[in-house]
Amino acid sequence: MEECIFCNYNPEEIIAENKLAFAIMDKFPVNEGHALIIPKRHFPFFFEATEEEIKAIYSLMHEVKEMLDIQYEPSGYNVGVNVGYYAGQTIKHLHVHLIPRYKGDVENPKGGVRNIKRALVEYDG
Numbered sequence: 001m002e003e004c005i006f007c008n009y010n011p012e013e014i015i016a017e018n019k020l021a022f023a024i025m026d027k028f029p030v031n032e033g034h035a036l037i038i039p040k041r042h043f044p045f046f047f048e049a050t051e052e053e054i055k056a057i058y059s060l061m062h063e064v065k066e067m068l069d070i071q072y073e074p075s076g077y078n079v080g081v082n083v084g085y086y087a088g089q090t091i092k093h094l095h096v097h098l099i100p101r102y103k104g105d106v107e108n109p110k111g112g113v114r115n116i117k118r119a120l121v122e123y124d125g
Contacts, residue, residue, distance in 0.1 A: 006038050006093040016063050020056035023064045026097070033072040033100040037061050044092040046081045061098055074100030078113060 009024060015035065016023045026034040037060050039053050049057070061079070068074065080097040082089035101109065 004042055004093050005091065006095060007042050009038075015067065016060055018056050018060050020053050021060045023060055023098075030097075030099050031074075031102065031105055033068045033074060035064050035068065035098045037064065037096040037098060039094055042093055044089070044094065046083050046094055049094060057096055061096060064098055068098070068100055072100050075103045076101040076109075080113060 009022070013024045014022050015025060020041070021037055021039050023035050023037050026036050037057050039049060039057060041053065043049070065077065078097070078099040078101060080099065081094070
């Protein structure tokens, strides 16, 4: 896929990888340490991943979390996948966001990912 930014990644940007997936730091991070876990095979949606790819992504996510725990010492994490246009997916290559969260990075973190819709309304509003 010539136009896919994840299929044409810079190998020097990889922070961890295994046989089926690799991890890079997000170029537009939500918080310090925001990483992306990306399958090597090009396909757009989470539900198209094979069981083996999901296991590889999951394993790599744990490896990257350990790295982020040491480097950034976050207070928590959000893990997210956007599936489809109406869920906000803009890059048509599956990627999983691993976002470190820090005490005080938002006024009230209650609800976590459940607050995405409200936050978007407030952002657009």
